[in-house]
Amino acid sequence: MRGIDRRAFLRMLAGAAPAGLGLLLGPRALRAAGPAEMIERNEWPEHWETTLDALGRSWLTRNDRFFVRSHLPVPDVDPASYRLEITGLVGAPLSLTLDELKELPRIEMPCTFECAGNGRGLLSPPNTAGTQWARGAVGNARWGGAPLATLLRRAGVLPEGRHVWFEAADRAPHPDVPAFLRSIPIEKAMQDALLAYDMNGEALPKLHGAPLRAIVPGWYGMASTKWVTRVRVENQPSDNHFMARGYRYNRPGEDPTLAAPIEEMRIKSVVTWPRDGAKLPLAKFRAQGFAWAGSPGVKRVDVSSDGGTSWRPAGFMGETVPHAWRSWTTEIDVKSPRRLTLMARATDGNGRQQPVEASVNAGGYANNSIHRITIHVRG
Amino acid sequence: MSAVSRRVAMIALAAAVVLGLIGATGDGQRATRVRPYPNRLPDGDGRAIAERSCLMCHSATLVTQQAKDSTAWARTVAQMVKWGTPLPAAEQDTLLRYLASHLGPRAARVKR
Numbered sequence: 001m002r003g004i005d006r007r008a009f010l011r012m013l014a015g016a017a018p019a020g021l022g023l024l025l026g027p028r029a030l031r032a033a034g035p036a037e038m039i040e041r042n043e044w045p046e047h048w049e050t051t052l053d054a055l056g057r058s059w060l061t062r063n064d065r066f067f068v069r070s071h072l073p074v075p076d077v078d079p080a081s082y083r084l085e086i087t088g089l090v091g092a093p094l095s096l097t098l099d100e101l102k103e104l105p106r107i108e109m110p111c112t113f114e115c116a117g118n119g120r121g122l123l124s125p126p127n128t129a130g131t132q133w134a135r136g137a138v139g140n141a142r143w144g145g146a147p148l149a150t151l152l153r154r155a156g157v158l159p160e161g162r163h164v165w166f167e168a169a170d171r172a173p174h175p176d177v178p179a180f181l182r183s184i185p186i187e188k189a190m191q192d193a194l195l196a197y198d199m200n201g202e203a204l205p206k207l208h209g210a211p212l213r214a215i216v217p218g219w220y221g222m223a224s225t226k227w228v229t230r231v232r233v234e235n236q237p238s239d240n241h242f243m244a245r246g247y248r249y250n251r252p253g254e255d256p257t258l259a260a261p262i263e264e265m266r267i268k269s270v271v272t273w274p275r276d277g278a279k280l281p282l283a284k285f286r287a288q289g290f291a292w293a294g295s296p297g298v299k300r301v302d303v304s305s306d307g308g309t310s311w312r313p314a315g316f317m318g319e320t321v322p323h324a325w326r327s328w329t330t331e332i333d334v335k336s337p338r339r340l341t342l343m344a345r346a347t348d349g350n351g352r353q354q355p356v357e358a359s360v361n362a363g364g365y366a367n368n369s370i371h372r373i374t375i376h377v378r379g
Numbered sequence: 380m381s382a383v384s385r386r387v388a389m390i391a392l393a394a395a396v397v398l399g400l401i402g403a404t405g406d407g408q409r410a411t412r413v414r415p416y417p418n419r420l421p422d423g424d425g426r427a428i429a430e431r432s433c434l435m436c437h438s439a440t441l442v443t444q445q446a447k448d449s450t451a452w453a454r455t456v457a458q459m460v461k462w463g464t465p466l467p468a469a470e471q472d473t474l475l476r477y478l479a480s481h482l483g484p485r486a487a488r489v490k491r
Contacts, residue, residue: 036410036411036413037411038411038413039413040412040413040415041416041441041444042440042441043418043440047441064410065410121444127447127451127484128447129455132444172436172462174435174436175463176461176462176463177436177463
């Protein structure tokens with residue numbers, strides 16, 4: 001090897017080898033190279049958004065493309081010594097190892113959830129605190145674990161037990177910052193909440209709450225607490241900051257403690273193809289995306305290619321599963337070169353439609369405004 | 380191994396290293412990422428105070444992506460003081476002026 005010191009070159013290779021080995025290990029690593037697929041809204045705690053390109057690729061969002069939102073730094077939880085406590089207003093408190101949890105009847109549940117702040121960065125003017133998400137803080141995964149109801153029945157919830165609090169292992173660097181704690185009503189806990197240790201058939205990744213996280217179907221993501229260590233049954237909702245003051249529908253200047261809490265996801269859809277600003281040849285093309293909602297589910301998606309003057313229904317593809325998003329698609333036939341405005345408007349099972357502009361609240365939550373993109377069709 | 384085959388092996392290994400570096404991002408997250416906001420607070424009077432009082436709990440990008448007026452920044456700073464950020468009362472006005480002047484309202488929408 002001339003012109004370069006061979007030993008120095010080998011030392012450089014050795015230093016970088018662990019990363020390079022990733023390429024040699026198989027197709028997963030091969031797929032990793034390429035254009036950026038996550039948007040790092042915050043380095044730490046991790047606030048990572050999925051690009052619409054990556055989101056639109058499959059009905060299930062890959063684990064390493066699923067958005068990440070952590071309020072506090074990711075904790076180190078040793079799965080070998082981990083125990084889940086079931087305490088509070090129960091007849092027989094439980095303490096279970098991870099292996100004991102995995103011996104309980106297991107269910108798998110595809111479930112979509114969206115960060116309550118998704119779309120905050122699209123509000124105008126952008127004057128709200130918090131992460132300025134665009135449209136990709138949402139994902140759909142197949143979660144595996146034990147139904148929360150199984151554990152609560154085994155512990156024997158007392159009649160006065162009305163709310164289930166999820167305590168978790170994450171802590172802020174400063175002791176005065178409150179721990180992140182959420183609670184849900186006992187009816188929701190017994191209905192369909194899950195304690196998940198699997199994500200898309202793999203062990204739950206650390207960034208997504210390993211070894212155990214809650215999954216609260218149909219609710220915005222903050223309810224699905226990560227790194228759960230204790231389930232406490234109480235007679236009232238948690239008074240933690242992130243319950244009493246955070247995640248509320250208060251208007252600017254209003255007292256958040258008096259406002260309605262943010263719970264179920266509002267009906268929403270996203271166009272994953274074409275991309276905003278795309279230049280397409282003069283020919284028929286397919287638009288596609290996903291739509292999701294809380295318990296009413298998605299009833300229909302209508303698409304407009306003339307800026308909202310006329311609408312026609314899109315078709316659904318693939319699986320229809322409660323609490324998982326629905327893939328929609330429609331063909332657009334453009335007769336002449338022009339710039340067109342494409343919009344997708346979803347309607348839920350109760351007849352509620354996405355608004356053109358969602359009403360503003362102080363936290364910039366639950367922005368389910370209709371997704372509108374511009375496409376240039378060339379001759 | 381001949382000189383030619385050794386050279387081919389070197390080139391293949393170098394290519395693997397380069398491509399692997401693109402793909403690997405740590406903690407099992409292989410996706411390549413973009414960072415739409417600077418991870419460094421803007422220069423100006425008050426930057427040292429902001430670094431001391433903000434960056435112990437989160438990185439600078441959570442600050443630099445904001446576009447808030449002085450009232451909204453005052454609410455944020457009051458919350459952080461309540462949560463124990465090491466910000467002496469005498470430095471609060473400097474910090475608020477710094478945040479509102481460098482990270483105030485802007486017309487541009489969110490960076491993709």
